[in-house]
Amino acid sequence: MGTGKRITLQQAAEIIKDGSSLTFSGFTIWRRPMAIVFELIRQQRRGLHLIEVNGGPHTEFLVGAGCVDIWESCWVGHELYGKYGANLSRKVGNKEIIVEDYSHAEMMFRFAAGAAGAPYAVTQTSLGTDIHNPEYDMLGRAGKRDGKRIPKHKYLFTDDPFYGAGPQVLVPAAKADIAIMCVQQVGEEGTVRVNGQYYSDPEAARTADITIVMAEEIVPEEYLRREADRNTITSFEVDYIVECPYGAHPTGMFGRYDVDGAFLKDFYGRTRTQEGFDDFAKEWIMGLDHLGYLEKLGWPRMLTLKANTALNYSTGVKRGQ
Amino acid sequence: MGREYANPEEYGLADLLCCAASREVQDNEIVFAGTGLPMVAIMLAQKTHAPNLKLIFEAGTLDGRPPAIPTSVGDARCEMGASRASGLYDAFSIAQRGYVDLGFLGGAEVDEYGNVNTTCIGDYLNPELRLTGSGGNPDINSFAKRTVFIMVHEKRRFTPNVSYITSPGWRVKKWPEGDFVHRRELYGAAYRGGPSAVISTAGVFRFDGETGRIYLDTCHPGKTPQEITEMCHFDLDISRVSGETLPPTREELHFIHDVLDPEQIFIPKVTKG
Numbered sequence: 001m002g003t004g005k006r007i008t009l010q011q012a013a014e015i016i017k018d019g020s021s022l023t024f025s026g027f028t029i030w031r032r033p034m035a036i037v038f039e040l041i042r043q044q045r046r047g048l049h050l051i052e053v054n055g056g057p058h059t060e061f062l063v064g065a066g067c068v069d070i071w072e073s074c075w076v077g078h079e080l081y082g083k084y085g086a087n088l089s090r091k092v093g094n095k096e097i098i099v100e101d102y103s104h105a106e107m108m109f110r111f112a113a114g115a116a117g118a119p120y121a122v123t124q125t126s127l128g129t130d131i132h133n134p135e136y137d138m139l140g141r142a143g144k145r146d147g148k149r150i151p152k153h154k155y156l157f158t159d160d161p162f163y164g165a166g167p168q169v170l171v172p173a174a175k176a177d178i179a180i181m182c183v184q185q186v187g188e189e190g191t192v193r194v195n196g197q198y199y200s201d202p203e204a205a206r207t208a209d210i211t212i213v214m215a216e217e218i219v220p221e222e223y224l225r226r227e228a229d230r231n232t233i234t235s236f237e238v239d240y241i242v243e244c245p246y247g248a249h250p251t252g253m254f255g256r257y258d259v260d261g262a263f264l265k266d267f268y269g270r271t272r273t274q275e276g277f278d279d280f281a282k283e284w285i286m287g288l289d290h291l292g293y294l295e296k297l298g299w300p301r302m303l304t305l306k307a308n309t310a311l312n313y314s315t316g317v318k319r320g321q
Numbered sequence: 322m323g324r325e326y327a328n329p330e331e332y333g334l335a336d337l338l339c340c341a342a343s344r345e346v347q348d349n350e351i352v353f354a355g356t357g358l359p360m361v362a363i364m365l366a367q368k369t370h371a372p373n374l375k376l377i378f379e380a381g382t383l384d385g386r387p388p389a390i391p392t393s394v395g396d397a398r399c400e401m402g403a404s405r406a407s408g409l410y411d412a413f414s415i416a417q418r419g420y421v422d423l424g425f426l427g428g429a430e431v432d433e434y435g436n437v438n439t440t441c442i443g444d445y446l447n448p449e450l451r452l453t454g455s456g457g458n459p460d461i462n463s464f465a466k467r468t469v470f471i472m473v474h475e476k477r478r479f480t481p482n483v484s485y486i487t488s489p490g491w492r493v494k495k496w497p498e499g500d501f502v503h504r505r506e507l508y509g510a511a512y513r514g515g516p517s518a519v520i521s522t523a524g525v526f527r528f529d530g531e532t533g534r535i536y537l538d539t540c541h542p543g544k545t546p547q548e549i550t551e552m553c554h555f556d557l558d559i560s561r562v563s564g565e566t567l568p569p570t571r572e573e574l575h576f577i578h579d580v581l582d583p584e585q586i587f588i589p590k591v592t593k594g
Contacts, residue, residue: 027409129494164510
């Protein structure tokens with residue numbers, strides 16, 4: 001049964017307009033929607049506002065390509081394969097990007113509030129840190145706090161009015177125009193099955209107004225509905241579906257393929273200057289489509305990354321010294 | 322093999338740090354670990370003196386028993402043998418609810434009250450270098466009963482004032498004014514404890530229970546308290562030094578190199594002539 005949700009990679013990127021606020025599936029170097037990110041770079045999207053539970057290679061690609069004006073999150077890097085986000089660091093230094101810092105739990109609770117339709121969440125984390133330094137409200141300093149997509153305050157303090165538990169931090173709900181997810185399976189009607197940890201995917205999908213799901217495979221909806229307890233996101237929360245095998249490369253996909261650490265290391269090393277980034281994008285993104293990208297990577301590399309179906313990770317990939 | 326201590330030529334600094342960190346873990350504790358050396362240290366404790374510890378990774382695996390060392394807490398390897406594979410909401414809720422005994426963290430800078438910076442070097446508004454950002458560092462350090470930091474020791478990193486307080490120590494800023502107060506005063510009912518140790522590449526440091534000030538506990542083999550004092554920008558308390566950091570045992574080295582990290586992802590194998 002077709003529902004008209006199925007679109008192409010190019011169409012998915014076209015839904016995202018200049019100035020859109022975006023959030024993503026995954027965790028650091030796992031299950032990031034890289035194929036759509038590369039397509040956004042080819043389409044030269046500008047002025048994006050990324051609001052993320054945490055960042056990763058996808059952030060670094062979009063930031064390096066000049067697509068991003070605002071980044072609200074808590075962490076960016078490539079784990080073992082690149083200690084920090086070199087592109088973000090460079091653009092923060094040049095004041096080409098506004099960064100709003102929260103803690104990881106604060107971001108998670110902001111998304112949980114957004115997903116629940118609540119205006120804010122309450123937490124006790126990060127009290128006493130410079131995350132709550134009022135001088136460091138960067139969106140406020142830039143005059144961007146309009147109370148619409150960007151909340152009127154970065155955070156507010158209150159004392160627990162119910163049990164007298166003391167100081168509490170109110171953090172505003174996350175709001176995003178579009179969530180882009182990258183998962184193992186989606187049904188024809190949009191039901192999502194994530195294998196392995198689901199990170200903050202359910203909250204990210206629900207927080208956004210439009211949810212685009214890119215999957216390794218589109219499967220019969222009926223197949224997923226036989227075991228509904230194994231599904232992660234409902235059909236009606238998903239607006240568009242895209243079939244795109246290996247769409248998360250160079251990040252990993254539980255049960256399908258491992259992180260391509262060598263690729264990330266090369267990216268981190270080469271993109272510490274803008275010239276290096278432009279050169280990398282010319283080599284790996286521009287003038288290619290997803291199939292061209294996979295062809296360039298080649299079968300030997302993809303087979304090495306392929307996960308063992310019993311273990312859910314690759315036993316062939318070289319990770320250490 | 323067994324429990325006898327290794328000779329200096331049999332181990333490297335990373336081995337020593339890993340073993341020192343591992344010994345901070347007690348059996349039956351619920352431990353929240355970050356990527357890298359902390360992971361190896363905890364898994365080493367699980368193989369040796371703390372077989373019943375429960376491991377939580379912030380990406381969402383609860384009580385996992387990974388057979389191979391993960392390269393990230395989001396790694397597919399984390400959930401092998403786990404009690405539950407879920408997500409960040411669960412992991413952080415569990416921490417905020419008070420289940421976590423011990424957190425293992427890293428940092429770029431630390432001050433004498435255990436405030437840690439992982440956000441930027443230099444003035445936040447005009448940074449020299451932007452680092453990774455907070456990640457879960459402040460969250461674990463806010464909620465765990467104890468936290469242990471593993472850090473590279475350089476004089477500029479042991480500073481009276483970190484560039485940015487990413488993660489709360491014993492004396493923290495009370496906003497909006499930013500006056501320093503004891504952590505107990507600010508955290509109210511959420512107060513459970515704070516930083517208990519810093520394991521640097523020079524020694525093991527602990528914090529005074531009342532004042533929250535850092536002091537040197539043990540020097541790594543070959544280092545003297547005077548040398549370590551010279552490696553701190555603040556006035557280091559060396560009045561309570563208890564001796565040298567115990568070296569790895571041969572059994573610990575076996576677990577690190579033959580079982581936990583044979584690929585040498587985090588801990589290089591030392592071959593000395």
